[in-house]
Amino acid sequence: MLIFATTILLTVVAMIFMMVWNSMPTIKQFGIGFLFGRDWQPASDIYGALPFIYGTIVSSLIALIIAVPLSLGIAIFLVEQAPKKVATPIAFLVELLAAIPSVVYGLWGIFVLAPFIRNYLGVFLQDYFGWLPLFQGRLTGIGMLTGGMIMALMVTPIITAVVRDVLEVVPTQQREAALALGATKWETTKIVLGNAASGIAGAVVLGLGRALGETMAVTMVIGNSPQISASLFEPAYTIASVLAANFAEATDSLYLSALIEMGLVLFLVTFVVNGFAKLLVARVAKGTGTAKVT
């Protein structure tokens, strides 16, 4: 068991080693400034990662803002509300969403979701919330919002599956006790949710992990423009998609190095996000006292 666990350690160490080794040229040339540079101009050998870090984090956040309530709703419905006969097939169907390849989500995004946002959702948001900088600007259907929404669909089944498993393990006695005391179904659910909080937080982290690294689908709909714009309709760029779009063609050594350092940056972003999530989970677990699931 220890050997297997150590395999993970070795893989990560080897990967970090490979990435650091191969990104030395840009690390030497730009230092920490690489992270805060706003310009990305391969033609002039100027590389700054900030627009990509911004795009990665914001699109993932959009994905979570949509996916977390949705997944919680589905999981609660499946475990707490629906009769088993209905729940089993629905659970299966939702899991199938995870089975659709990324590139298919991308194609579907171009043909269905992007026109929908361009013609309906975007117009609606601009009509009613146009005073927010978030929803101003050109509406092409390709941009940050579309990328985030596609990601949301992709992480929903993952978060749902884990939350469902977590909820199922909360002992039935707790529900029975609450119901016996006269609680309604929803109030019972709230108690169950409280007890499962740390597991739910874990599910969200899992979903975030998937969102941060999502490549193909996002590349196809996010517009791939390295800019930092307040508007969610404007094109953006993520770290994973800049790698996917350019790695094959990049032969120039400094450019290649910049791309691999971007991979390293994503590694670091995931580190920070994970650490932050761990902290959250620990606080939630503390807050509910003895009500930890395990």
Place this chain on the structure above:
Amino acid sequence: MSEAIHNRRKFVSSIMTTVTAACAIFAIAVLILILSYIAYRGIAAINWEFIVSTPKPVGEGGGIGNAIAGSAMMTLLASLIGLPIGIGAGVYLAEFGDKWYGNTIRFLSDTLIGVPSIIVGIFIYTLIVLPMQRQSGLAGAIALAIIMIPIVARTTEEMIRLVPKSMREGALALGAPQWRVTWDIVMPAAASGIATGAMLSIARISGETAPLLFTALNSRFYNWYYDKPMSSLTVQIYNFATGPFEVEHQMAWAATLILVGLILVINIIVRIFTRKKF
């Protein structure tokens, strides 16, 4: 007064039931939308020849038989490498992983899950393709296995941790050694959860394109050797979809339909299998 409060509570409760049901219906609606769109675009190009033959130049027909075989072979090898390592690591994390080493491994697994698959592809390119001086099915399978391991490890851990403490304590109290408790009590109780995790991870890797592009590459031929470039459905779909020809685009949708169909079948089989056992 208390009557009113009671009614309000009941009302809130029924609202929430509706909301959660709506969430489920929404997700299923999206699924049906996507699947029917794939079927609509792809069904016309599917026939027996398409499923069994190898690619031909544009406009001369041809098919994706070698890609189906290659995907199956690489997924199989990736699972053979990835599942034991992943499940083993998961057991370690759940049973012995509360010290600093376990915490480190857990943290690294979570990080590894977030690494974009293209990075894994680049990693394997420098690590295996360059020393071996060839792109190969083996390299592709290892890349897929690396993606699989942390997913399996974390779900396995979650599932094992969910097994009630009382079950282990009972067995330990009866004098069973720790490994027997893990093997005979904890693992069976967590098996269906672990299988779900494994299934999700297989579904995930069989849809991966990016890590195969630089490792397994693709091939025009049926290839049964792991040390040669190997075709895969996803890379083939990517090639079809990014080309200029409408015939190829249609083949991309047809191959997608087959890929999603295969994944669907795997899902159903695993589901039946795990249900029978418990």
Place this chain on the structure above:
Amino acid sequence: MRTFAKIFLATILTLNLILGLACSGDPIGGGDGTTDSSGNISLQGAGASFPKPIYEKWVNEYQKINPKIRIDYQSKGSGGGQKDIIAEIVNFGASDDPMKDEDMEKAKGEILHIPTVLGAVVMTYNLEGVDKPLNLTPEVIAAIYLGDIKKWNDPKIAADNGDVKLPDAEILPIYRNDSSGTTAVFTDYLAKTVPAFKEKIGASKQPNWVKGVGAGAPRNDGVMGQVKQTPNTIGYVEIAFAKANKLPTALIKNKAGNFVDATIDNVSAAAAGSIKDMPEDMRVKITNAEGDNTYPISSYTYILVYKQQKDAVKGKALVDFLWWAVHDGSQYAKALHYAPLPKEVVEKVEAKIYSITADGKPLREKAKAAGE
């Protein structure tokens, strides 16, 4: 790094063996086996996606004549083809863009550039109610991408399109945002012809586009999709994408002052018109070439091979295939929207093929070739 890699590889392989799954076939780690058990000779090529349809056609037809020779070509991008030939993990690479000197130096041997066919980059657009091909000058195209021309009914566009009714709509130019050979050809052309473009954007596989002008899309299919989907757009794509999808393409004003279409003959003319500029190693850009009918945004695509082949049997197979491709193979080019090499260039290619050796001996001898 190498030792480290080997240890990692050994661990994985041992694990693999424990699981009872040895890899069969040729021994792993050793050189590429020359022939497999059935006596077939296999060659692996990878690189540019632009010539993929014609290369697939060639290897397929060639196998019909020589069933023992199994050639596999896979597209992964020009840069990928260059990297793979430098790393010696393929028998031949393919690239639309000639390799840079610094990259050539990374390789362990001398790499030859063998031009195979010609392609063109065309301007395609989405304009409702315009069914006659637009006439565009390089100055107008550059001004659109620089943001100086903003509307379709701008007098500068109208000047060359007398009877076409242009809409009063904003132009949305689409560019490639990935590193691409298509962009290299397109920007090379505009930088050669328009000083302002050279100064502000420049010629590059991935130049610095003017901020706030236009939108980016990945790959040829991405640009094509954007133009097809969005009204009032203009974009540049490889000719096959426009022809195979029946998109409108603009006539471009060439060096001689004529507006020409990207027909196959006009693209071949670009190669013929620039033959005097062709260097000995054949690495050349042929945009804005001389000639009355020359289509100005044209380019070669290359196969990359080592001059000294390591394996005589494979080297011979490769050389024979290249010979066949530029001679008999050229008949398949037109149907797939490529322009075949003009005769003068084929002669230069022949000389290059004769120069390929293994163990110090040429793999194809002149006398023998003449007898064929």
